[in-house]
Amino acid sequence: MGFFLSWGVKVQEKVNELKVSFEDQLSSAKSTKELEDIKIKYLGKKGPIQSLMPLLKDAANEEKPLLGKKINELKLFIASSIEERFEFLAGKELEKSLKDEEIDVSMPGRRTYTGRMHPISSMIEETAEALIQMGFSVETTPEIESDYYNYGGLNYPEDHPARDMQDTFYLSKDVLLRSHNTSIQQRIMERKQPPIRVISLGKCYRNETITSRSHVLFHQVDALYIDKDVTFADLLATLKEFYSKLFKTDVELRVRPSYFPFVEPGMEVDVKCTSCKGEGCRLCKQTGWLEVCGAGMVHPEVLKQGGLDPEVYSGFAWGGGIERIFMLRHGISDIRMFTENDVRFLSQFA
């Protein structure tokens, strides 16, 4: 240790004061940002360490090396203390930022909206799937159809009131929007020889007032089966199996005589109400039965028109609404819901 003369003592005191104030500030620094400020304050060009240097020149010559050494030691002490503290605070800050980024699995998720099939599209698919399993194949027919395939070839005589049963959109005298998928019948008989087991699914158009029960646009499934020795019992068995699949339960059928020009005999088919089991409820309008389709044995005139001998071949046909089944299954009372594109309605049916 050296002995300082008064000027040297002054410098030595300054060094000690600086050290104390630095240690004070260092211990109160809470972030690396604050440390940076302290570093600039003490070690910067206009900082207190630099301002000690000019004091040296007034010190006695023999004091100068020792005082210079003291100042330098303080400078190194400040630099290394800051560095040490910096590492510590940087580590803390990193830890905190990692913690902030941690995924909290208990947070509620953000809902994503994905598209899904329209209920009618999925009902068409389900219907087709059920009938394919039963040996039918899917055929398509034009939506813009000639009068012949929609009416004439199906035993609807010219100017016959039966044509008024379906209010038709005519595009010209002989061209119309198909009013039923039964238009498949003559088209398929032109192309195929029995055994014929086909279905046609899709849009039908009728010029009706739009209400909760009827629409200008709806969807139908039509089936046609022609072979030797096809009987009424085959028709009933097929319908029972088909509607049991669609209603996902063993259904009970009831038939009522009805008239369609292309079948003989013709009938309306009812399924015992799946909701009340025949007791009577809102769904079946207290009747205990749900009307599901029109059906019958293919009319001999239709077979003849298709080039088939009614003495050799026989067949059955039925047609029913796709919306209708969906509405019965889900207790929907307004057919307009399907075309209003209300997501609140559509999203109920995954």
Ligand SMILES: [Zn+2]
């Ligand atoms: Zn019922």
